[in-house]
Amino acid sequence: MKKNLLGYTLQRMTDEFVALGQTKYRAKQVFGWLYQKRVMDFSAMTDVSKDFRAVLERDYSLDLPKIHTRQDASDGTIKLLLEMEDGAKVETVLMPYNYGDVICVSSQVGCNMGCAFCASGLHRKTRNLTSAEMMGELLTMNGILDQWGRRVTHIVVMGTGEPFDNYDNVMDFIRIANEQLGLAIGARHITVSTCGLVDGIRKYGHEGIQINLAISLHAPNDEIRNQIMPISRAYPMDALMDAIKDYESNAGRRVTFEYILLAGLNDSLAQADELADLIHHYGVFAYVNLIPYNEVVEKPFKRSSPSAVKAFADRLMRRGINATVRKEFGGDIDAACGQLRSKVVTGDEGK
Numbered sequence: 001m002k003k004n005l006l007g008y009t010l011q012r013m014t015d016e017f018v019a020l021g022q023t024k025y026r027a028k029q030v031f032g033w034l035y036q037k038r039v040m041d042f043s044a045m046t047d048v049s050k051d052f053r054a055v056l057e058r059d060y061s062l063d064l065p066k067i068h069t070r071q072d073a074s075d076g077t078i079k080l081l082l083e084m085e086d087g088a089k090v091e092t093v094l095m096p097y098n099y100g101d102v103i104c105v106s107s108q109v110g111c112n113m114g115c116a117f118c119a120s121g122l123h124r125k126t127r128n129l130t131s132a133e134m135m136g137e138l139l140t141m142n143g144i145l146d147q148w149g150r151r152v153t154h155i156v157v158m159g160t161g162e163p164f165d166n167y168d169n170v171m172d173f174i175r176i177a178n179e180q181l182g183l184a185i186g187a188r189h190i191t192v193s194t195c196g197l198v199d200g201i202r203k204y205g206h207e208g209i210q211i212n213l214a215i216s217l218h219a220p221n222d223e224i225r226n227q228i229m230p231i232s233r234a235y236p237m238d239a240l241m242d243a244i245k246d247y248e249s250n251a252g253r254r255v256t257f258e259y260i261l262l263a264g265l266n267d268s269l270a271q272a273d274e275l276a277d278l279i280h281h282y283g284v285f286a287y288v289n290l291i292p293y294n295e296v297v298e299k300p301f302k303r304s305s306p307s308a309v310k311a312f313a314d315r316l317m318r319r320g321i322n323a324t325v326r327k328e329f330g331g332d333i334d335a336a337c338g339q340l341r342s343k344v345v346t347g348d349e350g351k
């Protein structure tokens, strides 16, 4: 079985090539060919000796996923359903913000976290994605952006899956993307989003790399969080906030709270006050990113009205909390995260 070199950090590639009798510089050369010159063919790496190129051809691959389905929205959003070597399918989305091209990467095939509002969680996790497969999501999107002379500039690991349930592979993927001799995507342009795995949050604070952390909070208290996020029963608000404080002091970074507004459930002004109280009580230096809900047919939740979203944001701001409403993308395609995959996977299962 060949090993997919796209999942190798520069350090791992160096260690492996040195063990094969090569110099450390050999890994830098190959890394540069792959990510700077974008050459995906060992035989074209002309400054690598012929003998070593033959070893690379024999023992390593540079496999990318296949594009199963592509949806292009009128606002420039591109949603891909990618098929991995074993047939597993995952979604990847490109959102063209005015500050850059942001890719939303999936980290698992399906998800076990069971958030009640989420289309991605409709199908249980079947396996983790490897670092090579996550890099495959990014490189496939770069392949599409090439025609316009654009590249992915920002990464959010917010697609299907819980990144901290696949911690090591996600961190390897991030290190490859961040490597200066490779794609050189700045650490501050990379965000990992967790539903609240506190051990992962604590560990992440010690990574020594300036990547961002987002927490899917979605509720101002345990009572509502328990209703919509099963993880909250394992890690109640108190434990979550403690881990966030720990992260803040170790990483020296602020977190972002993601908060999906669900009509009649968590979007009242009293709940905005409760959220502000919660943040002030724990002394967390957080931004709040309010997310208008994309309705999912299989789910009972409804989108909050634009006036409720605005009122909620205004109340937070008045209470001294830095809050923004997330720009919406892909309104004319399957906008909810996991919706396209769910349609295709459900169709496959029905066969």
Ligand code: SF4
Residues within 6 Å of the ligand: 111, 112, 113, 114, 115, 118, 119, 120, 121, 159, 160, 161, 162, 195, 216
């Ligand atoms: S919101 Fe994220 S963690 Fe929750 S079920 Fe969906 S993909 Fe999993």
